[in-house]
Amino acid sequence: MAPRPERRRRPRAPKEANRGTTMSFVLDPLLVLESLVRTATVAAFGPEYADVDPLVKRSDRADFQADLALGLAKRTKKAPRAVAEAIVAQIDVEKSPILEKIEIAGPGFLNLSVRASYLADATARALADERLGVPFADEKETVAIDYSHPNVAKEMHVGHLRSTIIGDALARLLTFRGHEVIRQNHLGDWGTPFGMLIEHLEDEGVAKAEDELAVGELSGFYKAARAKFDADPAFADRSRKRVVALQSGDAKTLEAWNVLVRFSKKYFEAVYEKLDVTMRPADACGESFYNPRLVPLAEELEKSGKAVISEGALCLFPEGFKNKEGNPLPLIVRKGDGGFGYATTDLAAIRYRLDELKATRLLYVVGAPQAQHLGMVFQAAKQLGWLVSPNRAEHVQFGSVLGTDKKMFKTRAGDTVRLVDLIDASIERAEAAVGEKANTLDAATRAEVAKIVGVGAIKYADLASDRVKDYVFDLERMVAFDGNTAGYLQYAYARVQSIFRKLEGVEPGAIRIVEKEERTLAIAILGFGNAVRAVESTLEPHKLATYLNTLGVAFTSFYEKCPIRDAEPEVRASRLSLADLAAKTIKLGLSLLGIQVPDQM
């Protein structure tokens, strides 16, 4: 067996960095109640019940409810209600800093009410913390996120939209949680199309091509090359020879190839900037990077006998995958003609990320159609002994972008839609909407706001629904300011800033929770950390979006029912603090999704 680097065990000792500014206690009442109920359950039934989930959730009959008693009936051999009573008997409400009241209802539900003093205290602590009370992850790890991956010398289009947006949101959120995030832009920078592209480049002359590519006319360049390839046999022949020259490392050819890569990267950078995405040129690690590793990898697998020749190709047969005939489905490591496909590159990339980047969690933000391919690659990596616990790879899959006609999103002419056009259209629409309502803003401010709102709309629409489902790209709906949209949240934020402008000089003060809307808002705010954590583990950003919308709704109700400016000084100071915290939470939450907020709109 070929020698492999020692798989490094990641030390799990608590990290110094975890101390920092963040408080070590939990603020979210839901989590506090969870541990309180669990402790009571253990006290009532014994330590073997330490693993039970108290099933605490928000309730419309109280602040929270715990539903564990019903499920525990069988295990404890008691009536559900008796279980509930036994648990409640272990809780001293009088002495509890958080519990106001606990009631058994129906067949054994526990209805939990939280003390206003607890909410006031917890929100005050959140406000005092720059992380708003969200702790760092207990175990920090190195996460490699593969996302965006556009193709060199090709336009970025809707096909790259979701990967770019979702990947970037996850990168931001995991970074916030304290993980070391390594972005990996697996550029499509290699392959047969480069023969014709380089020939075309030679024909045009570098200077002229440079001009075209610099203004983002990638599709024009690509199409021109393609057209020549199809129409001119001599050109096609040259192109094929050029592919060979490229693969054999011909210096002049590589130079031309480099020009294409360089200008494409420059273009991608511009798109990323426009989309306000954190992927940088330095994060690019395209297919070509793995070229030198493919031959040795194939040889290693062949020599070790882990890969075998089948129908002329060198193959791995990952368990659990079958072809039409019910035979094992191969992952082709080396093609019959000696060339390499993407499976080999993907295997090399996994190894690189594990061994050299030292990542323990590999994320692939790639469309759902590739589920089988990635599943095979991951399974192969496991069977090869590369991917061993705690290391793991996850396919962060997502559905297609559809037009309002429910078909794959295309232009009327049937072309793929350029990403920049999409962004521009959204900004334009936002500008119109902003101009209509916030006409007191000067033109420059309005343009800034339109950018923030337009880009936010696109991103939020993508991130707000379950990524695995297809979603309909409908600018009308996305740039709206009602419902579960970025605009709704940005508006809520801007309203708070407006209050601060109007009440300049008035100091926020101690928080007191009195009104129903204040209570609802406080509880909503304190659920932030839990929402962030949910995304960290499920990689489903829509959980954060749904949370933020709930928070936004809670804030807006508060805003309507609890006037600030004209309230008594103490009440005013308290509400000002609460509004401030709500706004900060919205801002931070949206920032984790890659969305900014305007101060006015």
Added chain:
RNA sequence: GCGCCCGUAGCUCAGCCGGAUAGAGCGACGGCCUUCUAAGCCGUUGGUCGCAGGUUCGAUUCCUGCCGGGCGUGCCA
């Protein structure tokens, strides 16, 4: 054929490690601006949770089988 994903209100979507009356927004209808941005708020309307079985005290949630839609299924990436 086989495999994976999806199917919740007219529309766009949440909810789904089983739990008390399935939630939002849009639409429709009706209220609320001399008071911090009404891009908002409050209310009414609207659902056999694709269908049929099964497990369970209890299923939109888990299992099986259908139906409908999408995608994939050996040398493109």
